[in-house]
Amino acid sequence: MPIVIGVDLGTTKITSIAVDTQTGVLVAIGSAANDGRVTATADAARGHSEWDAKQIIAASCRCLAQVAEQLGNHVGEVIGIGVTGQQHGMLLVDSHLNPVSPLINWQDRRALEMCPEGDKTWLQSAREAIGNEAWKRTGCWLQPGFMAVTLYELAKRRIVPEGARALFIMDYFTAVLTGADPVTEPSCAGSSGVFHAPTRNWDDQAIKALGLSRDWFPPILEADQQAGTLTDEYANKTGLPAGIPIFAPIGDHQASFLGSVADPTNTVLVNVGTGAQVAMFTEGLDFVPPIELRPFPVKGNLLSNVGLAGGWSYQVLEQFFGDVGKQLFHVPSTEKLYNVMNELAAAIPSGADGLRCEPRFSGTRLDPTVRGSITGLSPQNFTAGHLCRAILEGMGRSLYEGFLAIQQINRAKPTLLVAAGNGLRENPLLAEIVSRAFGLPMLFTRHREEAAFGAALVACVGTGQFDSLEAAANRLIVTSPDPKFSVC
Incomplete structure (x- = not known):
């Protein structure tokens, strides 16, 4: 029987399931608590929410290993992997996929802190910069915890490293498993606050208005497009066969629907x-x-x-x-x-x-x-x-x-x-x-x-x-x- 795997990188729990493509029955399931939170106590009191992306990836691989073990002799029947996870937040990585920031997730409220000038919050400043009509193109108002808002604050404070790229956690996971250049997908990109809904691509006007670099954002693929295949390294770590196709990761809200x-x-x-x-x-x-x-x-x-x-x-x-x-x-x-x-x-x-x-x-x-x-x-x-x-x-x-x-x-x-x-x-x-x-x-x-x-x-x-x-x-x-x- 052909089997596909779905992975959900949730905020409190990470889950991996194996599904019989003929019946929809779950034939294996692995789960682990998401214990990657690393927010300092003082920062947590200010509403910050920071996570260790590598710990999240390690827990996700353990979930995949659980599924592979449960499948036993049927593990060779796995034909593809789909990925989803928490939206809005972001982490920065370098050209070698090494994180150069924590995952600042959707729960983060640093955007409600006052700018150095003291007359408005980072969120108010970002909304003013992007303009009152941007939501008609992007599909939403900017909110605390959104990728674009967090990037806006980091850029204004000049702490985005040279050559860094901004990824959603599921983008990072997919790139790690495949060893390929990071990509994202419209349902993920739509949660950033700078996505152009009519063309299903980045909104260059909004990115420019916020003073962000277009180079920080990964290419966008549709969900049914292959992002890469499972590398030998992660085949060994998960117990799954190398070469399994992995598809562009999607946002968890749309994945639930x-x-x-x-x-x-x-x-x-x-x-x-x-x-x-x-x-x-x-x-x-x-x-x-x-x-x-x-x-x-x-x-x-x-x-x-x-x-x-x-x-x-x-x-x-x-x-x-x-x-x-x-x-x-x-x-x-x-x-x-x-x-x-x-x-x-x-x-x-x-x-x-x-x-x-x-x-x-x-x-x-x-x-x-x-x-x-x-x-x-x-x-x-x-x-x-x-x-x-x-x-x-x-x-x-x-x-x-x-x-x-x-x-x-x-x-x-x-x-x-x-x-x-x-x-x-x-x-x-x-x-x-x-x-x-x-x-x-x-x-x-x-x-x-x-x-x-x-x-x-x-x-x-x-x-x-x-x-x-x-x-x-x-x-x-x-x-x-x-x-x-x-x-x-």
Whole structure:
């Protein structure tokens, strides 16, 4: 049986899966914690987020080695590798692919620090430089943690080494495995803030306006194009055969959509992890902020509403309850409280007896200074269960409002609602609330690793197993209303 591998370089976890190209069944899986964070304590307090790229690569290779070991005698049937990973952030490398900076990832908030002049932040300065109309070409507003914003600050401070190139972590991983010159792909480049959506290439006007060098950015290939083949060195490190084709790496948001949605024209995807997103496919270029236009692999785009209230909002409440136990009752929590919180919330009627929460505790995509609110408090609804219910309903409302903003652009009336991310799979009450808000039954894939599966589908098409990504998804993705129906 022909087998393809998908690798997802996530922020908290790295995953590699092997997929049977005839059935879509996962025949092997490897995972490892992403323990590459190296941010100094003082810098972390300022919102910096720095990671050791070499440690991430080493963990990713261990995942591939796990897959190779599980495949055993079938390892010779691997015909291609697809790669995805966290978007927006960047690292600098020299001409020999040696990192000359840490990976400054998407969580980094140094762009919100004041410029030396003291009258604006780095983000405000970058937005002014690029101009108010740039988003119409690039598909998004500049945000903290974006490659272009981080590069802008580094360039202004004159700490970009001579001859350096800026890569996404999945670009770096692919180049290391193949030994070839680094490349990127539209769904990755689109997260930089300086991508030209109409031509699916770098936006030279935006790059020049920010005072950046065009030489810092790698060439762009489409996802089904081969970036190189696995070298002998990394064949030995992973246990996979040398010479396996590796395809241009894709962004994890698009990979999750690709790995979850079998019918892109009639489906809305809701993804709840630490954050939350709503997305729909479009063949057009029309969009209005806060919606972002994100390039889809090979062709088309996603209309994406990102930065919505996700699992982190529920985590804030869980931490609050833990703090109450510790501070008031001197009983530190040794276990997560989510199961108890869900039980309490399920006992509260819909509407939480008038208690309403807007769980935007860390701001919105357009305004990071926005904060959450809790209103409608009364003696009757000021309980732990009501708070849990109100936050879950606020998360569901945020997702549905995100969809309505997309619908105003494309006028679509999807018939399918597909879930991605463990925030919905592991919380049946939240899934029920979201399903009710959308007025559609929620469907789950039979595999949890949606992004890695999407990367594997890229390899399916790149190796000629399918003519298109849509054909591969339609054949290999299986969904059910039951989140536990066939986890593999």
